[in-house]
Amino acid sequence: MNEVLVQLIQYIVSYVGVAVLIFLVLNFLTKGFIGTYLRVKGSKGRRCLTIVHSATDIYYRAGIWKENFYIFKDRSKDEKNLPIADVEFKTFVKYTLGVPCIECDEVGNKLINTDFNIVQMVNVDPARLNSLIMRIKNRPVEMGSKEVIIWGIRLITLAVVFICLIKLVGIEKLLTTLKNVSGNI
Numbered sequence: 591m592n593e594v595l596v597q598l599i600q601y602i603v604s605y606v607g608v609a610v611l612i613f614l615v616l617n618f619l620t621k622g623f624i625g626t627y628l629r630v631k632g633s634k635g636r637r638c639l640t641i642v643h644s645a646t647d648i649y650y651r652a653g654i655w656k657e658n659f660y661i662f663k664d665r666s667k668d669e670k671n672l673p674i675a676d677v678e679f680k681t682f683v684k685y686t687l688g689v690p691c692i693e694c695d696e697v698g699n700k701l702i703n704t705d706f707n708i709v710q711m712v713n714v715d716p717a718r719l720n721s722l723i724m725r726i727k728n729r730p731v732e733m734g735s736k737e738v739i740i741w742g743i744r745l746i747t748l749a750v751v752f753i754c755l756i757k758l759v760g761i762e763k764l765l766t767t768l769k770n771v772s773g774n775i
Contacts, residue, residue, distance in 0.1 A: 626650040630689045639689050644696040653692065664696055672699055 629652050630639045639652040640662045653662030660672040672694065674682065680720045682701045684691045693702040 621647075622648055623650045626652050627687065627689065635690075638683070639686065639691045641691060641693045642696050643702060644695065645763070658702075660692065662694070670699055672701060674701065 591715045610728060613624070627639065627650070635655070637652045637654050638660070640651045642649050642651055642664060644665075651662045651664065655658055655661075655700075660674055661669060661749065663669050682692055682703060684693075694700065696703055730732075
């Protein structure tokens with residue numbers, strides 16, 4: 591009976607470990623969305639999912655409403671307070687996957703209203719735009735001073751390893767010669 595319980599506990603631990611590993615990998619691949627989403631979903635309406643638009647990418651945080659202010663923390667753990675009136679509340683809050691969702695700008699403490707009916711592109715030449723995008727993607731990247739230093743360290747390390755190998759071959763020949771001279775074959 592004791593062996594059965596040990597096997598049962600081992601199965602439980604292994605399945606829980608695999609489940610936790612899958613959750614961590616998915617959370618990493620979605621840039622923290624799953625963990626934040628579960629935190630907001632588990633708060634039962636007290637929190638709101640915040641989609642923060644930074645200069646380089648989009649990330650997700652959980653925020654809370656307090657006295658006509660929406661409060662959330664950005665990546666640097668600084669607390670951001672966005673004033674919002676009750677009248678504007680319905681225009682900015684969207685419901686995504688069953689949770690309230692707000693889009694914010696990281697830099698200017700501004701709420702973003704994504705009404706895509708208003709956005710219109712005027713005087714845009716698609717061929718020229720595609721050409722510009724391809725030029726931006728294919729432009730050469732300059733090496734910084736840190737990369738030059740790292741490549742120098744790599745070359746020096748390779749040279750030291752090569753010299754050590756040459757010395758080891760020389761030592762092996764010396765030991766073979768000493769062994770032959772001493773008469774121990």
